[in-house]
Amino acid sequence: MSDSILPPNATRVELACERGIAVSRPDLTPVAALMNPDTCPVHLLPWLAWALSVDFWDSGWSEETKRASIRESVSIHRVKGTLQSVRRALKAAGYGDATVVERYGYETYDGAYKYDGSITYSEPDHWAEYRVYLTRPITIEQAAQVRAILRLVAPARCHLKGLFFTEALNSYNGRITYDGSYTYGVA
Numbered sequence: 001m002s003d004s005i006l007p008p009n010a011t012r013v014e015l016a017c018e019r020g021i022a023v024s025r026p027d028l029t030p031v032a033a034l035m036n037p038d039t040c041p042v043h044l045l046p047w048l049a050w051a052l053s054v055d056f057w058d059s060g061w062s063e064e065t066k067r068a069s070i071r072e073s074v075s076i077h078r079v080k081g082t083l084q085s086v087r088r089a090l091k092a093a094g095y096g097d098a099t100v101v102e103r104y105g106y107e108t109y110d111g112a113y114k115y116d117g118s119i120t121y122s123e124p125d126h127w128a129e130y131r132v133y134l135t136r137p138i139t140i141e142q143a144a145q146v147r148a149i150l151r152l153v154a155p156a157r158c159h160l161k162g163l164f165f166t167e168a169l170n171s172y173n174g175r176i177t178y179d180g181s182y183t184y185g186v187a
Contacts, residue, residue: 037070045070053077055152056093058145065094081155086132089153095146099133104161129161130154137165 033039052073072092079085083100090098104125
C-alpha cells in the first residue's frame with residue numbers, strides 16, 4: 001500500500017507536488033489557531049463566521065458577541081428549526097436569555113390559575129404562532145435584527161407573533177421624540 005493520499009489516477013505533477021509538500025512537513029498549528037473562535041485574529045472573524053456558516057452576522061457587534069456567535073454556530077445548526085435554536089441564536093447575538101411562548105392564550109377557565117393579572121385571557125394565537133419575550137428592551141433597529149435572526153433559525157412552519165419585553169428603555173418624560181425610533185413595550 002502506498003503512503004500517498006492521492007487517487008490511483010493521479011498525474012505525475014500531482015504526485016511530485018505531494019512529495020514536495022511531504023518533505024517540508026508544514027506546521028499546521030497556525031491553521032488550528034485560525035479555526036478557533038477564541039484565538040482567531042479579530043480581522044479574520046468574518047471569514048471564520050463564513051466558514052462555519054454563521055447565519056446572521058453584524059459587523060457592528062462587539063468582539064465578544066462575534067466570537068460567541070461563531071462558537072455557537074455548530075450547536076445552533078444541530079438543532080436548527082427548534083425552539084432551542086431560537087434561544088441559542090438570540091443569546092449568542094447578545095440579546096440574553098429569551099423566553100419563547102407557543103400557543104399563547106390557550107389557558108382555560110378551570111380554576112388552575114389565579115385571577116391576579118399574571119395570565120391574560122384573550123383570543124388564543126394560531127397553533128403555528130409564537131412570541132418571544134426578551135429580558136431587556138431593544139431598539140427598533142435591534143428588533144429588525146432579531147426578526148432576521150429568527151427567520152433564519154426558527155421552525156419554518158412557525159410565524160413570529162411579536163417581540164415583547166417588560167422593561168421600558170425610555171420613560172415618558174418628554175425628552176424623546178415620537179419619530180419611530182423607539183418602542184413602547186412591543187417591537
